[in-house]
Amino acid sequence: MVHRAHAMICTCTNCVSNGSLQVKEALEAEIKKQHLENDVKVVPTGASGLCVNGPILVVQPEGIFYRQVTVKEVPHLVEEHFLKGRPVKSLMYVLPGEEAPIPNIRDIPFFKNQRLIALRNRGLIDPDEIEEYIARDGYKALAKALTSMTPEEIIEEVKTSGLRGRGGGGFPTGRKWELCRASPETPKYIICNADEGDPGAFMDRSVLEADPHSIIEGMTIGAYAMGGTQGYIYVRVEYPLAIKRMIRAVQQAREYGLLGEDIFGRGFDFDLDVFQGAGAFVCGEETSLIASIEGRPPEPRMRPPYPAQSGLWGKPTNINNVETWANVPVIINWGAEWFSQIGTENSKGTKVFSLAGNINNAGLVEVPMGITLREIVYDIGGGIPNGKSLKAVQTGGPSGGFIPSNLLDLSVDYDRLQEAGAIMGSGGMIVVDEETCMVDMAKYFLEFTTSESCGRCTACREGLQAMYQILTNICSGKGKEGDIELLEELAPAVKDGSLCALGRTAPNPVLTTLRYFKDEYEAHIKEQRCPAGVCKALIEYSIDPEKCKACMLCVKNCPQGAISGEKGQPQTIDQEKCIKCGACREVCKFEAVTVR
Amino acid sequence: MRVMVHMGTCGIAAGARTVMKTLLDEIEANDVKDVLVTASSCAGLCSREPMMTVQIPDQPPVKYVDLTPDRVKEIFSRHIMAGEIVTEYALAQGSERML
Numbered sequence: 096m097v098h099r100a101h102a103m104i105c106t107c108t109n110c111v112s113n114g115s116l117q118v119k120e121a122l123e124a125e126i127k128k129q130h131l132e133n134d135v136k137v138v139p140t141g142a143s144g145l146c147v148n149g150p151i152l153v154v155q156p157e158g159i160f161y162r163q164v165t166v167k168e169v170p171h172l173v174e175e176h177f178l179k180g181r182p183v184k185s186l187m188y189v190l191p192g193e194e195a196p197i198p199n200i201r202d203i204p205f206f207k208n209q210r211l212i213a214l215r216n217r218g219l220i221d222p223d224e225i226e227e228y229i230a231r232d233g234y235k236a237l238a239k240a241l242t243s244m245t246p247e248e249i250i251e252e253v254k255t256s257g258l259r260g261r262g263g264g265g266f267p268t269g270r271k272w273e274l275c276r277a278s279p280e281t282p283k284y285i286i287c288n289a290d291e292g293d294p295g296a297f298m299d300r301s302v303l304e305a306d307p308h309s310i311i312e313g314m315t316i317g318a319y320a321m322g323g324t325q326g327y328i329y330v331r332v333e334y335p336l337a338i339k340r341m342i343r344a345v346q347q348a349r350e351y352g353l354l355g356e357d358i359f360g361r362g363f364d365f366d367l368d369v370f371q372g373a374g375a376f377v378c379g380e381e382t383s384l385i386a387s388i389e390g391r392p393p394e395p396r397m398r399p400p401y402p403a404q405s406g407l408w409g410k411p412t413n414i415n416n417v418e419t420w421a422n423v424p425v426i427i428n429w430g431a432e433w434f435s436q437i438g439t440e441n442s443k444g445t446k447v448f449s450l451a452g453n454i455n456n457a458g459l460v461e462v463p464m465g466i467t468l469r470e471i472v473y474d475i476g477g478g479i480p481n482g483k484s485l486k487a488v489q490t491g492g493p494s495g496g497f498i499p500s501n502l503l504d505l506s507v508d509y510d511r512l513q514e515a516g517a518i519m520g521s522g523g524m525i526v527v528d529e530e531t532c533m534v535d536m537a538k539y540f541l542e543f544t545t546s547e548s549c550g551r552c553t554a555c556r557e558g559l560q561a562m563y564q565i566l567t568n569i570c571s572g573k574g575k576e577g578d579i580e581l582l583e584e585l586a587p588a589v590k591d592g593s594l595c596a597l598g599r600t601a602p603n604p605v606l607t608t609l610r611y612f613k614d615e616y617e618a619h620i621k622e623q624r625c626p627a628g629v630c631k632a633l634i635e636y637s638i639d640p641e642k643c644k645a646c647m648l649c650v651k652n653c654p655q656g657a658i659s660g661e662k663g664q665p666q667t668i669d670q671e672k673c674i675k676c677g678a679c680r681e682v683c684k685f686e687a688v689t690v691r
Numbered sequence: 692m693r694v695m696v697h698m699g700t701c702g703i704a705a706g707a708r709t710v711m712k713t714l715l716d717e718i719e720a721n722d723v724k725d726v727l728v729t730a731s732s733c734a735g736l737c738s739r740e741p742m743m744t745v746q747i748p749d750q751p752p753v754k755y756v757d758l759t760p761d762r763v764k765e766i767f768s769r770h771i772m773a774g775e776i777v778t779e780y781a782l783a784q785g786s787e788r789m790l
Contacts, residue, residue, distance in 0.1 A: 206787050
């Protein structure tokens with residue numbers, strides 16, 4: 096008999112001593128009296144842990160929690176809750192909404208607007224135990240794919256879902272799989288790109304650490320669809336915990352027969368190995384990654400041929416990003432139609448972002464495509480700390496761009512971000528406040544790409560170096576008339592003259608800051624002024640004698656002993672000694688230290 | 692009952708290993724046999740790590756944030772042993788929206 100509801104009455108020692116057995120009898124009698132015995136089942140249970148407030152009654156499936164239930168209240172409770180369907184607020188342990196002792200996680204802004212698909216098991220399972228993954232529908236999609244779908248049907252499903260590469264490029268995943276399947280050569284290789292290298296990005300690491308089996312499952316489904324027999328998970332060596340968990344997961348999957356020979360008795364063989372990369376940024380580019388696995392220097396090569404035709408060791412190869420693979424089992428389980436209802440017209444599903452920089456809630460978020468940047472920064476991220484205002488949001492790391500605060504209502508999808516000059520990228524999102532110098536930020540990213548350029552293409556190797564030098568000059572007060580124009584001329588040349596995405600996207604941080612913050616470049620060059628007060632060569636700290644209360648806090652905190660003055664009188668800064676560290680400004684309680 | 696210590700790289704960097712050790716020490720010192728302690732991954736809110744989730748059967752899981760050894764000891768005696776949510780350190784209860 097299937098009951099509509101279960102009344103779980105606690106019969107632990109504590110609750111029994113508070114009369115729970117009598118409540119149980121009263122419940123059964125009352126339920127019978129109301130002719131509800133076929134609808135509601137009374138179940139005695141063990142201690143719930145909150146039995147200091149006993150007797151405890153939990154009504155499932157709603158999960159409504161009643162405390163200190165007495166025999167006297169039972170008739171009212173049965174009539175209201177079970178007959179009329181109105182839970183009795185006065186007896187609830189946690190009142191919905193206002194008087195809850197602590198809020199529900201779905202009412203907290205940080206979690207409220209998130210929707211977990213790739214991160215569906217984050218913080219819920221022990222990633223070292225395959226059973227915990229299986230208990231949450233793990234490997235169910237693999238079983239479904241292998242036993243009830245043809246490879247073509249799987250590819251069609253992925254195509255229909257609208258899933259696009261989460262590594263940054265946004266190439267349709269199903270189309271990529273189709274190309275690899277169509278290649279006649281064998282063997283075929285399946286690769287997971289976990290060479291996450293953008294500064295401030297940690298999405299891939301989190302998925303690997305939280306749910307390694309979701310990647311194994313996704314890759315095995317992909318291998319079956321494309322005809323792959325061997326897979327590699329390319330993780331950079333800087334991620335020791337991710338590597339450890341991944342290796343353990345692969346071993347467990349082998350022990351369970353989910354990797355290896357004759358998987359699910361379908362005559363399908365597939366095995367996986369974890370490959371540890373040395374951590375060069377360029378290895379995130381697929382042809383460089385392939386070269387790295389082959390033991391060659393990680394330099395990109397011309398495409399075509401694409402890896403789908405000639406990849407690892409000259410054989411057909413499919414490479415997808417960590418997050419892309421983690422989405423695959425969900426698409427197979429829930430169907431393409433379900434998946435394609437989430438997101439926007441051309442960007443389906445969710446995207447994981449690592450939220451970092453000047454933001455209150457730094458962390459890992461997964462949001463449906465189409466959400467606005469404003470919702471991410473203010474609702475989820477909790478806004479900018481210390482009462483400062485937002486200046487820009489950087490997406491896509493060194494390959495991406497800055498989006499100014501006036502474009503905050505931009506919808507987050509592949510196309511809208513591209514129109515704004517940025518890219519979706521792999522999901523790094525750095526929030527910067529008003530005290531950030533945009534020329535300095537552009538310089539920071541250029542410094543990164545200059546040192547990470549593999550050196551193969553002259554335009555990238557020399558061009559980025561030249562751009563970096565100009566930015567360094569501007570920041571150190573040596574900027575001159577024509578520098579902006581030269582940057583604007585160099586940027587497309589670097590893009591055009593580079594083989595891979597590193598060079599083709601590296602000028603983006605400069606281009607977007609020039610597009611949205613040109614006035615800051617001009618202030619540096621023409622007025623020898625850094626409006627944000629960051630570039631040391633262009634700023635000077637001083638103390639406003641009107642505001643200084645002679646508390647001497649700045650004097651105590653100055654590492655150079657550069658601040659002095661008479662006792663009880665406004666202090667002054669010796670510009671010769673000052674190293675412009677800003678310590679005085681940070682400690683001053685009266686905002687007397689100014690920078691210009 | 693199950694207690695999960697969120698041990699992603701972010702959690703470990705913020706002190707999750709000490710949290711785990713304190714919890715295991717408390718369990719051993721009090722000879723508790725019915726609490727399952729496991730490691731789990733980043734819970735998303737990296738800026739509030741170390742974090743821990745206390746999951747009593749039939750009740751919504753409770754997430755604790757900004758943990759220190761002293762706070763873990765308090766949560767152990769009040770919540771894990773006596774069933775009282777330590778509201779001072781708790782962030783929220785329930786589970787996130789999945790799928």
